[in-house]
Amino acid sequence: METEQLSMVSYKELQDQYEFDVFPKRDIVITKGKDALVWDVEGNEYVDCVAGIGVATIGHANDYVVKAVSEQAAKLITCPGIFYNDTKAELLEKLIEITPESLTRAFLTNSGTEAMEAAIKLTRLATGKTKFISTMKGFHGRTMGALSATHKADYREGFGPLVPGFSFVPYNNFEKMAAAVDEDTAGIILEPIQGEGGINIADEEYLRAVRKLCDEKNIILIIDEIQTGFCRTGKMFAIDHYGLQPDVMTLAKAIGGGFPVGAAVFSDKIEVAKGKHGTTYGGNPLACAAAKASIQFMLDNKLWVEAEEKGTYFRNKLDTIQSDKIRSIRNMGFMFGIELREKVQPYLLELMSKGVLALPAGKTVIRMLPPVPITYEQIDKTTDALKDILK
Numbered sequence: 609m610e611t612e613q614l615s616m617v618s619y620k621e622l623q624d625q626y627e628f629d630v631f632p633k634r635d636i637v638i639t640k641g642k643d644a645l646v647w648d649v650e651g652n653e654y655v656d657c658v659a660g661i662g663v664a665t666i667g668h669a670n671d672y673v674v675k676a677v678s679e680q681a682a683k684l685i686t687c688p689g690i691f692y693n694d695t696k697a698e699l700l701e702k703l704i705e706i707t708p709e710s711l712t713r714a715f716l717t718n719s720g721t722e723a724m725e726a727a728i729k730l731t732r733l734a735t736g737k738t739k740f741i742s743t744m745k746g747f748h749g750r751t752m753g754a755l756s757a758t759h760k761a762d763y764r765e766g767f768g769p770l771v772p773g774f775s776f777v778p779y780n781n782f783e784k785m786a787a788a789v790d791e792d793t794a795g796i797i798l799e800p801i802q803g804e805g806g807i808n809i810a811d812e813e814y815l816r817a818v819r820k821l822c823d824e825k826n827i828i829l830i831i832d833e834i835q836t837g838f839c840r841t842g843k844m845f846a847i848d849h850y851g852l853q854p855d856v857m858t859l860a861k862a863i864g865g866g867f868p869v870g871a872a873v874f875s876d877k878i879e880v881a882k883g884k885h886g887t888t889y890g891g892n893p894l895a896c897a898a899a900k901a902s903i904q905f906m907l908d909n910k911l912w913v914e915a916e917e918k919g920t921y922f923r924n925k926l927d928t929i930q931s932d933k934i935r936s937i938r939n940m941g942f943m944f945g946i947e948l949r950e951k952v953q954p955y956l957l958e959l960m961s962k963g964v965l966a967l968p969a970g971k972t973v974i975r976m977l978p979p980v981p982i983t984y985e986q987i988d989k990t991t992d993a994l995k996d997i998l999k
């Protein structure tokens with residue numbers, strides 16, 4: 609069993625039997641990836657617009673990351689935060705260089721939800737206030753704090769009592785946001801584009817007004833760029849489109865080229881005593897090597913420019929699709945939502961049978977987060993498949 613290649617059916621059986629499964633699954637066993645393509649165990653090829661749920665922005669098996677991780681693995685894999693480390697120091701410098709000016713120091717984690725936990729905990733500690741306001745349809749993670757900031761009933765139900773002090777207002781509605789603030793409001797938590805919630809894009813005046821409100825009321829503005837960050841939207845970060853300076857920014861997904869890495873990046877408004885928060889794995893040398901290499905690849909290739917150009921090409925192709933099934937198409941750069949007038953799940957399966965992998969965002973939106981190294985032929989294959997299934 610160890611030496612011979614198992615078939616699709618046997619891997620599926622193994623996982624069905626032994627995995628504590630939390631995800632509804634599609635019936636393919638993916639074994640290999642390169643750039644925008646992945647292959648299943650039977651050798652079928654797919655254009656991967658799931659990209660690890662927006663993780664593989666620089667593509668699968670990126671040469672920079674493969675080399676950095678291999679070399680670092682042979683040198684030093686683990687080093688706790690109580691010591692200094694060369695690779696970590698270099699990553700931190702790079703991260704602060706590319707994030708907005710207001711942000712001066714980063715806390716490294718293993719995931720997005722942990723970055724949110726750090727943002728929430730340290731905002732409470734630094735401000736001495738307890739309440740947070742986030743938005744309906746927003747998504748911030750699955751651990752108790754991040755989940756408490758997440759609105760969707762499906763994700764929350766059955767897990768209560770959640771963390772007290774969280775409230776929700778409609779996205780892109782400044783009046784409701786301002787009305788929800790009181791003297792105990794510690795932070796406002798926002799995605800610049802709601803990813804999971806359906807690719808909903810923030811208005812510029814809205815973000816400006818929220819920034820001003822936070823300044824006036826001494827509220828920490830926490831921007832969740834876990835899905836929108838690292839070139840996805842045609843800039844290094846989505847808020848770079850708006851010139852917005854956050855007090856805290858949370859990052860993960862594409863930062864490590866596939867390797868699990870996250871970060872909460874803080875401005876000087878957040879100061880806390882040492883010893884109050886921590887992580888064993890967060891910021892380990894292997895993760896730092898992956899993130900450093902991944903960011904270097906983005907910078908060397910001006911990947912945000914490529915995301916913008918290919919995003920425009922993709923958008924123009926989508927706009928030629930004549931279909932009554934499409935309600936609207938939304939994108940910023942290479943982050944796409946195609947909202948249908950019906951449920952998307954059957955269409956996602958049809959796309960898969962045509963060799964294209966895509967995600968839902970809610971029940972009626974097809975979400976596409978293609979790896980930026982995707983070729984124009986692969987984009988054509990993707991939009992042709994969409995045209996076919998939506999006609």
Ligand SMILES: *Cc1c(COP(=O)(O)O)cnc(C)c1O
Nearest residue numbers: 719720721747748749834835860
């Ligand atoms: C994916 C995501 C998270 C959670 O990240 P995990 O690494 O899955 O914990 C938080 N916020 C946003 C906007 C995300 O897209």
